[in-house]
Amino acid sequence: MDELELLKKDWKxxxxxxxxxxxxxxxxxxxxxxxxxxxxxxxxxxxxxxFWALITIFFADNDYWKEMERLHLKEFTIAAYIVSYGITFFFIYLFYRNYQRISATDDSSTLMKNILKTRKTVKCYIAYILISTAVTTLVYTYFAFYYHPYTVQVDDVSKYTFTFTQWAIFIGVMALFFGMLLGLIWLFYRVIYGILLKRLNRNYKELKKLEM
Known part of the structure; x- marks a missing residue:
């Protein structure tokens, strides 16, 4: 039993x-x-x-940028980095502002409002991560297939035309892959931020009980 539970029992x-x-x-x-x-x-x-900035710096060497240029993805990649870093900085600022607000709170009703704001900010951040990952993955996949060496060098495209069944299988496999990728990312952020959000929600419920 933690200190809070002991205080609550003593109070009652x-x-x-x-x-x-x-x-x-x-x-x-x-x-x-x-x-x-x-x-x-x-x-x-x-x-x-x-962490992700270091990963980007480590992998974004000359060969990486040459490959992006070959796939006509260099400009998109640079724009994606700029937008991604900008939005991430914005969310970090919001997290800092939430911390400042809660640290300066002096009444339970305001504290509850700030807790709700923090939980909403984290959920929006996770949603942004999932949506941006889905969009960038789809764009990279499309360009990777469209500008693949085998695709570009084929003379008679009709020889390699997919049937309806083959297209259905291909789309199904890709949808499964995207679903698994997004599921793993969601699980990753759920583990990292989910535990903290549960504790925050528990505090919110305790505050509501105090106000009754």
């Missing part, structure tokens, strides 16, 4: 000597826990950004 057992002090203790405990959780969300978002 009291018959009127110091109810306000106990209420403040429980509120302060929830406030500190919520502030710590939002701080971790902010820190993790920075670490995640640095």
């Amino acid at each position: 057992k009291q018959e009127g000597n110091y109810p306000r002090l106990s209420y403040d203790q429980i509120y302060n405990m929830l406030w500190k826990k919520s502030s710590s959780i939002v701080k971790w969300i902010f820190v993790i978002s920075i670490l995640e950004f640095l």
